[in-house]
Amino acid sequence: MRKLTAVLCLGLMGAFAWPLHAQAADVAMLDWQKALLDTDVAQRSMNQFRNRTHAKQQEAESLGQSLQATQQRFQNGGQPSQAEQQDFRAKRQRFEQLRQEILQARQEAEQRFLEDAKPRLDQAVQRVIDRHDVQVLVAPQGVVHAEGDLPDLTGEVTEILNSLN
Structure with a gap:
């Protein structure tokens, strides 16, 4: 009788635990930026x-x-001449100009890349969602607490993105 009671208790615990486990599998994590940046296309673009x-x-x-x-x-006490001060200002101005040009070019390149990659990213994410029957997909930065590790689908999305190119 004790064995039967123990088996029934274990069975009931398993029955109640299974839905909790199934629900936990419905939530996964995706670092979409990492998935994109790890692709072959992103490496070539960079x-x-x-x-x-x-x-x-x-x-x-x-x-x-x-x-x-x-x-x-x-700063070490050298008294700069007027010409040295002008040269320093001209170099500083050119340095700032170059820094701005490089920053602007980088932002434009990133924007073009993201615009081109968005349809493929959406397609890859949808494939992974469908494959894993994900109900909730969160970014790693958005997870405040999780009892266990959430399935990380980032690598799988990167693989699919690479195959779409």
Whole structure:
């Protein structure tokens, strides 16, 4: 009789636990930005951007080093001449101009990439949602608390995105 009671109790516990487990599987996590950035297309896009802006990047780095050296010299008590001050201001202005141009080019490249990638991302996410029967999909930054690890579908979305190209 005790065995039968124990089996029935275990069976009832299992019956109640199963729906809770099924519901937990309905919630998954997706870092869509990481999924996109890990794709082959994103890597190529970033390399193309670096190639397009390489000369400006190098010029900005060179100017930055020169500005630091000049500023250090000024701070160490060297009295700058009028010409050195003008040169410093011109270099600083050029450095800021390059920084702005690179930043703007990066923002435009990212925007173009996101606009091009959005339909494929939507398709990949929908495939993963359908495959895993996900009812709620959350971003990692939006998870305040989870009892256990949520299924992370990021890698799977990246794989699908790579196959769509």
